[in-house]
Amino acid sequence: MGEERNCSQSKKIVFMGTPLIATYALNALIDANYDVAAVVCQPDKPIGRKKEIIYSPVKQLALAKNIPIFQPQKIIEIKQELVALQPFVFITCAFGQFLPNSILEIPQFGCVNVHTSLLPKYRGGAPVHWAIINGDKQTGVCLTKMVKKMDAGGVYCYKTVDILENETTSSLFCKMNNVVYDLVLNELPKVLENVYLPIPQNESEVSFAYNITKENEHIDFFQPSFHVKNLIKGLSDIPGGFCVWNNQTIKLFNCEILLNKSNCYPGTIVCISKNGIEIATLDFNILVKEIQFESKKRAFVSDLINGNLKIKINDILK
Numbered sequence: 577m578g579e580e581r582n583c584s585q586s587k588k589i590v591f592m593g594t595p596l597i598a599t600y601a602l603n604a605l606i607d608a609n610y611d612v613a614a615v616v617c618q619p620d621k622p623i624g625r626k627k628e629i630i631y632s633p634v635k636q637l638a639l640a641k642n643i644p645i646f647q648p649q650k651i652i653e654i655k656q657e658l659v660a661l662q663p664f665v666f667i668t669c670a671f672g673q674f675l676p677n678s679i680l681e682i683p684q685f686g687c688v689n690v691h692t693s694l695l696p697k698y699r700g701g702a703p704v705h706w707a708i709i710n711g712d713k714q715t716g717v718c719l720t721k722m723v724k725k726m727d728a729g730g731v732y733c734y735k736t737v738d739i740l741e742n743e744t745t746s747s748l749f750c751k752m753n754n755v756v757y758d759l760v761l762n763e764l765p766k767v768l769e770n771v772y773l774p775i776p777q778n779e780s781e782v783s784f785a786y787n788i789t790k791e792n793e794h795i796d797f798f799q800p801s802f803h804v805k806n807l808i809k810g811l812s813d814i815p816g817g818f819c820v821w822n823n824q825t826i827k828l829f830n831c832e833i834l835l836n837k838s839n840c841y842p843g844t845i846v847c848i849s850k851n852g853i854e855i856a857t858l859d860f861n862i863l864v865k866e867i868q869f870e871s872k873k874r875a876f877v878s879d880l881i882n883g884n885l886k887i888k889i890n891d892i893l894k
Contacts, residue, residue: 586611587611587663587664587665587684588611588613588661588662588663588664589605589610589611589612589613589663589664589665589666589667590612590613590614590615590616590658590661590663590665590666590667590683591605591612591614591615591616591634591666591667591668591669592615592616592617592651592666592667592668592669592671592673592675593615593617593634593668593669593670593671594617594618594632594633594634594635594670594671594672595632595633595634595670596633596749596753597669597670597692597749597752597753597756598617598633598634598669598670598671598690599633599634599637600669600753600754600756600757600760601667601669601690601756601757601760602615602634602637602638602669603637603757604756604757604758604759604760604761604764605667605760605764606641607761608760608761608764608765612641612643613643613644613661613663614643614644614645614646614657614658614661615634615635615638615643615644615645615646616645616646616647616648616651616654616671617632617634617635617638617645617646617647617671618632618647618671618672618673619647619648619649620632620635620647635647650673651673651674651675651676651679652676652678652679655678655679655682658679658682659682663682663683663684664683664684664685664768665683665684665685665686665687665688665768666679666680666682666683666686666687666688666722667687667688667689667690667760667764668687668688668689668690668722669689669690669756670690670692670701672701674726675687675722675724676724677724680722680723680724685768686721686722687721687722688719688720688721688722688732688764688767688768689719689720689721689722689727689729690717690718690719690756690759690760691703691717691718691719691720691727692704692715692716692717692752692756693707693715693716693717693718693785694714694715694716694718694734694736695718695720695727695731695734695777696777696778696779696781696782696783697781697782697783698715698783698784698785699726699727699728699782699783699784699785700726700727700784700785700786700787701785701786701787702785702786702787702788703715703785704745704748704749704752705745705785705788705810705811706785706810707739707748707785707810708739708743708744708745708748708806708809708810709806709807709809709810709811710806710810711802711803711806712739713738713739714736714737714738714739715736715737715739715748715752716734716735716736716737716755717734717735717737717752717755717756717759718731718732718733718734718735718759719731719732719733719734719759719760719763719764719767719772720732720774721774728777729774729777730773730774730775730776730777731774731775731777732763732766732767732772732773732774732775733759733763733766733767733772734759735755735758735759737751737752737755742809742832743809744809744810744812744813745809745810745811745812745813745814746812746813746814788811788815792811793811793815793816793817793818794817794818794819795807795808795817795818795819795828795893797819797842797843797855797856797857797858797893797894798842798843798857798858799857799858800857800858800859800860801833801857801858801859801860801861801862802833804831804857804862805831805832805833805862808828808829808830808831808864809831812829812830813829816828816829816868816874819843819893819894820893820894821887821891821892821893821894822886822887822891824869824870825870826867826868826869826870826887826893827867827868827874828864828866828867828868829864829865829866829867829868829874830864830865830866831852831862831863831864831865832862832863832865833860833861833862833863834854834860834861834862834863835860836860836861837859837860837861838854838856838861839856840856841856841892842856842857842858843855843856843892843893843894844856844890844891844892844893845887845888845889845890845891845892845893846861846889847889848877848881848885848887848888848889849881850877850878850881851863851865851877851878852864852865852877852878853867853877853887855893864877865877865878867880869886
C-alpha cells in the first residue's frame, strides 16, 4: 500500500495480542501503514525449568518497530493511558485478557477482534486445537465486533481454511497465521470504513473451545481410534497428548490408524518395530511414530528401538 492512507488508517490504533499468531495481525497493520500508537500484551512470565524471562512474540515485534508497549496484569490498570491516546479503534488478536465495558467504550469505532474459528462455532481461547480434536474438516478466521460477552459480537467478514487429514495444531496454525495477515491487510479497511457491517451470530449454533487443561491432554485409549488420533494431532506439537506408563508421563506424537484389531485391553502395547509402537484402542490399533519420555527430548521410535526404549510389548499405557 506504500504511503497511501485512507481516513481510517490516519487514525490511531491500539493493538492487543500476545502469541505468534497475533504478530501476523500486527505486521499487517504495520505493512498497511496504520498509525499503531501502542501495543498491549500479557506480562512477561518465566519459562521452563530455568525460569528464564522470554518476551512474547508480540512484544518482540513491538520492540523491533519502536512501538510503545503496555503489559498490565489487568487491562483496567492502564485505562487512563488508553484514554489519553484517543484511539480510533482497538484491534485484538489472541490477547488473553477479558476487556470490560469501560475499556471497550474508549475507542471511537469500538474494538475489532481477530478470531480463529468460524463463529458462532468455537467461542473461546483454543478454537484451533478443538477443531482438530473434534475431527472438523474446515475452520477459518473472522473479524468480529468485540462485545462484553466472550466472542459473541457480530461477524464483519471471514475466510475459511481446510483441515487436512494429517493436520496437526502446529501445521494448522501455520496456515491460519497467513489468513490472519490477509484479513487484516485486505479486509480491515472495509470494516473501518463501514463497508462491512457486523452480522449477528446465530445463538442456536454457538459452541465453545475453552483453553486446554491438563485433563484434556490425557489420552484415553478406551475411545475409538479416530478420537485417539485426533486428540494426539490436536495437541501436537504443544502441549502434547500424554499417557502414563510405570508412573511416568509419556507424550505421544505422529500417529496413524491401522486396519487391524488386536482385541487387547485398550492401551496395551501390541507391537514395537522400527515403524513405531502399535497400541490398542477401543476398536482399531494405532501406530505411534514419535514419543517423549519425562525429562527427555521428543524422538522417533526408530531411533530409540536399539536399547533406549524401555517400554515393551504387553505393557499397558494408561
